[in-house]
Amino acid sequence: MMRRVLLLFTSEGNKDSLIKSAKFLKENYGYEIRPVYVRDVQREEIIPTSVEGMVLDPGSGVMLTEWENLERDEVKHIQESLSQNGLENTLGKEIGFVSDVVKELLKEADVLILNKGDFFSENLISILKNQYKPIIMVGKNPLNFKTVAIATDDGTKINKSATNFCNLFENIETFTMISWNYKDEDNHLMRFLREKGKTITFENYQGDDGKESFYNRLKNFDLVVIGNLSRSYLFEKITRRKGINIIENAEATLFIG
Structure with a gap:
């Protein structure tokens, strides 16, 4: 197709x-x-x-x-x-x-x-x-899929983005799922992707110290999948939503589905 x-x-x-x-x-x-x-x-x-x-x-x-x-x-x-x-x-x-x-x-x-x-x-x-x-x-370097991360809060927006990415690039089998202040055992997206045959490594960062580590870790990937923004950019900016922070600070290429 x-x-x-x-x-x-x-x-x-x-x-x-x-x-x-x-x-x-x-x-x-x-x-x-x-x-x-x-x-x-x-x-x-x-x-x-x-x-x-x-x-x-x-x-x-x-x-x-x-x-x-x-x-x-x-x-x-x-x-x-x-x-x-x-x-x-x-x-x-x-x-x-x-x-x-x-x-x-x-x-x-x-x-x-x-x-x-x-x-x-x-x-x-x-x-x-x-x-x-x-x-x-x-981002700074041309697109490639050697290392792919999914920045997740297990919400519907990241679920949609990750699903669209997998549908467009079916041959990508290995992902690192990265979260901040979220428990892996509660992650519906991780279970969904594993049931699709994907290999998922989960990394969860906790607290204020973990927040900086979370954003720094994302810099190590070639591509990061994130959820789309709401229509209120100003609201997301004021409330310091993860999506805004990732887009503003990430050096990697981003996929927003």
């Missing part, structure tokens, strides 16, 4: 890691890659006063022209890099609010793959809040 990845490029993030991640999915799982570059209309409302060291006059048209020239070069570089990595599909180009464009294009894809970046951008928050298909957020 053919599955399709929507490969999202914007003016932010590491493009090379994204392309190598898409190549990994095509070569190892036969995914069709649909690359798209989205020019964010919000960006034109906040044009920087300098581009790569050049001071620009806010009162002239130079800023926008220089930005467009740089963007044109970037799009050309992305297309060349896609071809060099065996991803021959033409890079689509869209203009609009990034989250709105993604929401529409994702109707014809199985998975969205994007760059996590070093901080929570407004675009990323909007995409996560309106998620309805699995998302792979590429």
